[in-house]
Every structure is written in C-alpha cells, then in structure tokens.
Amino acid sequence: MKNEKVPSEKGFFAWLAKVLGHEKWNSVTVPIFTIILTLIVSSIFLLILGKNPLTAFYSFLAGNGFAAKASYGAGNGMLSDFFAFLNIMAPMLLAALAFIFAYRCGLFNIGIAGQMLMSGFMATILVGYNKALPAAVAKPLVIIVGLVVGGLLGAFVGFLKYRFNIHEVVSTIMINYIISFLTGFFINSRYVDSITRSSKICSSAARLTCTKVLIGGYYCNVPLGIVVALIMVFVVKFIFDRTVFGFDLRAVGSNRNAATYAGINVGKSIIMSMMLSGCLAGLAGVTYYLGYTNTIIPKTLAGMGYDAIATALLGNNTPVGAIFASVLITIFQNGANYMSSTLGVAKEIASVITGILLLFSACSGFFRYLSKNKLNRIADEKRALERARKEAESK
C-alpha cells in the first residue's frame, strides 16, 4: 500500500471545500470568501506600512456614514455621509447593470464611460441649461434624455457588430474617444465656466440630487438616482428571469450557434441587448453628471465606466449581486478621503484594496473549481474505504 498523505473528509480545507462548492450557496459563499481574503491581504499590506488595519477599515465605514466619525462639521452627521454614499453608489450600480446586460448576451460593453459622458452632456445642454422648466418636468426629462441617448449609442454599437462584424470592444473604444473629443470641443467653446474650466453647473430643477435637504437636523444631498437604480435592478432581473425576450438574450450569450439553430434572431438580440445596455449606461451618465458631480470636466471619461465592469464581476453578473458589489466598492472608493485623513496613508491605497478585491474575485471560478475537485476526491476516498471494508467483511 502506498504511504501517502490521504485527504480526509474532516479538517479546515474539507470544510472550506464543502462551503464553497455547495451547489445552492456558492454564489454567496464564494464572494464572501474573496472579501475575507482581501481583508487579510490588505491588512498585511497596511501592517507593512506601519498602520493599524482595524482603524483603516473603521474609517472606510465611517467615511460612508455606516459608523460614527470622531467629529462632524456644522449641520453634518452620519446621515449626510450616508446620503453622499448613496449619491455615488447610484451611478455605479446603474453602470454595473449596463455591463451585466450586455455580458449576459455575450457582449462586452467597454464603452460605458463614453455612453455615460454623451448622455450626461446631452441632458445637461438640453435640460440642465433650460432655466424655464419646473423640477417636475425637468427631472423626468433628464432621465428620458439619458435613456434615449445611451440607447441610441448602444444600438449603434450593436448594429456595427451585427452588420459589419466590428468587434464591440474596438468600436466602443473608438466611440469613447470620439465622444470625449466631441463633447470636450463643445464644452470648451460654448459651455465652459471660466473659473473652474469645466462645464457650467446645471439648474437645480434638473439635477437628480436634491441638495441640502434637512433630515433629522442634518443637511443631506438626497439622490433620486438610487431609486432609479433599484427599480432598474428589478427590471433587469424581471427581463432575464421572466420574459421570452430575456431568455433569447441569454441563449445567444451562452451559445450563438445553438441560438440560431433554435430559431432565435441573433442579430436582433445583439442590437437589442446593446441598446438596453446603452440605456442603462445613459441612466448612469445622467445620475453621475446631473446628480453626483453636476458638471462635466471636458475630455475626461469617468473611471467609473471601467470600475463598473469589475463591480459587475464581483456581483457574479447578477442584478441583485450588483447591489452588494457596488455597496462594497463604493465604500472603499468613497471612504478613501476620510481614511486617508485619519490614517495618513495616501488615498490611492483604497484603489489598491479595490484592485486586490477584484483580483481575488476574478479567481472565484478557480475557487469553485478547486472545491469541486476536493469534494470529488473526498467522495472517491469514501467509496474506496467502503469497498475496502466490504472486502474485509467478505473475507
């Protein structure tokens, strides 16, 4: 008999494999596992820099209104921080949904940043600078402009893919540049604010974030975008889970040839899914440029367009998962300033931690694979033991 170390069904790793490889729960346990790994690795990183990781994580939470800060400015409190957190989370969640929508259909929408910029720009000049409109008209109009502009851009990318076989990654990159230069030109030549060098701010009637609302004695910036984003989560979930159209899209995403064979119109699916992805990106754009920032810096694409890809991935490419993922990523990114001020570490450390988190979540498929392997081995071993015992009994 070979004298090798046999894997046992007890022990830490076997337990871990059971948890991570669980058919029903692995979509929850694996992300939690990656988060724990990230916290461990970034703690080590912070310890090397000579900082207390617990203080750092507490500061991240405090910076987003999940925990109390040491001191607050006049009229500010935990609630103000929490609303500020929601204000930036809304476009992040919408942008992640935009990526998910295209990804489920087998398409990579790298152009979210460009679609956001274009729809934000159009909404700003069409509605944001129109002082005559009352808020009740302006706000829905902003959302409609975002949907239409984003949708048209997305549909154009889908059309190029379907009609001319232009890879969507290339066309969206080109379109990103074109949009960036085009809007940059118009902002610089017509709409620039001579002091800030970015576009003039839009009217508060059109802005999707209500500023300085008094809630519980604190001044808060209440974002309407978060409501839009949460509605969209359920719309996207409904489309994918409950409609024939959503089923077609998913079928095209998992196997294009099989979908064609089954009689699904692949070209239409590609264009539709890019269009709806663009619509969501457009919504992200208006909540970002007419909610969070209220101005557009010319010739700058929002980094959020790319971060959203990672957020979608962390959320397992599911709409509900995206909520949790965007909460987590926003906590790190939005809390960076406060963490930097309490800890005295450059605020870029937050992006590094986000990067590590994404690195591990990119490996989540591997964790599942490993734990399946481990479970299979344990099962094999059990069977072998059983057989050996039966043989011994029969003798």
Place this chain on the structure above:
Amino acid sequence: MSYINAMITSGLAFAIPLFIMAVGGIYSEKSGITNLAVEGFQGFGAFCGAVVAVFLGMNTGLSSSAIIYVAMLFSFIGGAIYAIIHALLCIKFRADQVISGVVINILGVALTTFLTTTINTALFGNASNKFTLGVSPRFSVPGISKIPIIGAVFTNIYPFEIIILIIAVYAWYLMYKTKFGMRLRACGENPQAVDAAGGDGAKTRFLAVMSSGGLSGIGGICFAYSLLSQFSPSIYLGYGYLAIAAMIFGNWNIIPTFFVCIFFGIARAGGYQLCLAMGLASIYSDLFLMIPYILTLLLLMFFSKRNHPPKAAGEVYDKGKR
C-alpha cells in the same frame, strides 16, 4: 510644406511606441490569451523605468540618454513581471481573460499612483504623483533629412524609435520563423495539438503573456519620454486600448499592424497640423483629433468581414478537452 514634415515626424513619434504595444498585444492574443491588459502593462512598465531613471539620475553621473536606455530595459522587465499576474490568472486560475485584463488595468493605475506618491514622499518629502523625466534628445540623419517629404522620416528622430524597430523586427522573426513562434501561434488555434506534439501549451502561453507585458512596457516608457515628459497617472490616456484596436484592425499580424499604427500616428498628427495650417484656435484641434477614430470606424466597416481572430483566444486551456 513644413506642416507636412511636422505631420510625418510627430506622426512617427506617436506611431512607433503604439506599434510596439500592439506587437505586445499580438504576442498574447496569438498564443490564445485575450489581452485587454495592455493599458495596465504599459503603465506599470513605464513606472518601473521611471523609478530606475529617477534613482540613476540622483545617484550616478550617467548621461541622460544612457539613463533612457537603462530605463527602457527596466520597463521591459517591469512590464514582463507585472504580466505574470495576468498570465497566472488566465492560465493557472482559469479566470475570464477579458475580466482579468480589466482588473489588471485597474490594479495597475492604483498601484503605480500609490507607489509613485509613496516613493516621492520618502525621497523628496512632497506627496507628488509624478516623476519628471524630461524629453528624450532627438537627432536627424545628415544628408537624407534634406530630401523633401521623405526626409521628414529621418528628421528629429527619437533614438528609441530605432530601438523599437529593431526589437519589432526580432519579434517578427521570433514569431514567424522559429519553433517557439510556431508553437505560440499554434497555442492560439489549438493548444491541445501543441501538447500532443510534445510542446507545453501552458508554458508557451505564459512566456507569450510575459513578452507581451515587456513589449507594452517599452511602449509606455517611450510615451513617458516623448509625449508626456514625465511619469504620472496621465500615462493612462487609453493608448493601450488604441493599440488593441490597431492589432484587431491589423488582423493580428505584425506587418499590417505596423501600417495601421503609422496610419493612426499620421492621421492624429495630420489633424493637429491641419488645424494649425487653417489658422484655427487651439480649441478646434479637438475636432481634428477625432478624425483618426472616425476614419478607423469607417475603414473597419469595409475590412472587418475578413477578420480572423485566433481561434482559441479567450478560452481556458483544458488539457483533457477534445
């Protein structure tokens, strides 16, 4: 006339670093690893080169052009080392290759910005996020540079343009004329066949991704020494993505990609010079800078039908798959 000369000279200075990044992309994709990470590779490579350059500039009496060569070497090494992460994720950890690429880019921006600030604080005491590098000296070939139009190619050349072309020729030779190159290309079409023929698919892919990182790193440091004259987060302008577009436009082959890059460079510089020649305000240059991207989209409409991406690109390599 001087506008045309300036267009060719500055067009080449832009096209050639872009080209080496595209060659990096080709190496990775031909081996079957989809590479959206060029942007991150070039930034991290440039960061390593810039750190070495700043360090050498402070501690040794090396001349500035000697420092550039050392910096190029280290940006190759740095890019290759950083590419190990992408290779590990895609080959060993079975990650989705597009997603891995995006993650590598995000991590690259974060790491280099953080480290630059930290190093600046430690060395100079101010938390600046850039290393000032200066612009590489240029030279003109005597005699030939006097010929009209063609002479512009030999005027005001950055020395790194020559080095890059030499490296690119070697990269072409390696890919199309050697056993390693043949296996690399086979890995992108059918990695199982490489294993059956006695090669090591995983190892070949690993080396290909590392070379991809190194070559992209060289492109990055050259941009840092020409366009930007510094290393800062502004190096992440999206030229890595542009290189990917050039690669796809060039149908994943080195020689067509070279001409695509030249086209990008000339169109970009041409737009700028056209704006100057027409005597328009500098704001209008933005409109002209759109031209290369619009032209690319239009040209792709005609040429994309024939595109042949490597068959196995984007697939996780599974030894047992038939």
